[in-house]
Amino acid sequence: MLKGIDPRLNAEVLHCLRAMGHGDVLILADTNFPSDSVARATVTGKLLRMENLTCAEAAQAILSVYPLDTFVADFAGRMEVVGSPDEIPAVQAEVQAEINAAEGSDRPMISIERFAFYDIAREAYAVIQTGERRFYGCFMFRKGVIPPEVK
Numbered sequence: 035m036l037k038g039i040d041p042r043l044n045a046e047v048l049h050c051l052r053a054m055g056h057g058d059v060l061i062l063a064d065t066n067f068p069s070d071s072v073a074r075a076t077v078t079g080k081l082l083r084m085e086n087l088t089c090a091e092a093a094q095a096i097l098s099v100y101p102l103d104t105f106v107a108d109f110a111g112r113m114e115v116v117g118s119p120d121e122i123p124a125v126q127a128e129v130q131a132e133i134n135a136a137e138g139s140d141r142p143m144i145s146i147e148r149f150a151f152y153d154i155a156r157e158a159y160a161v162i163q164t165g166e167r168r169f170y171g172c173f174m175f176r177k178g179v180i181p182p183e184v185k
Contacts, residue, residue, distance in 0.1 A: 064171030090128035097136035113172035
């Protein structure tokens, strides 16, 4: 256990988040997403897990150390509900609330069609699979920067 670090962040996840650079993409996925096969195509080439957490719990932990990109509109995205792209399931609303809390403002995620989401995921830096069992708990986070301290 470390002071100031959310204990839900395991060593593999922390290592990955630290290694990522500005603009790199992280995928946060539910249990139904083909995480293992997709993760093999990513930069890390292996699946990371936060198994006993919902997507919102995992997002809260991740966003406690991971800055979202402020320079682009696609700083975060959600997988669209097939046949109902404007629908926001509860799991997505919960993750949006965690993004808003971390950002200190209301920045809506972009909507990503299911197969386009798979394509983005294969090109991502890493995939983290959660224990989320609700459908459409699949998200994309683009890493931002941490500005220098002002003296």
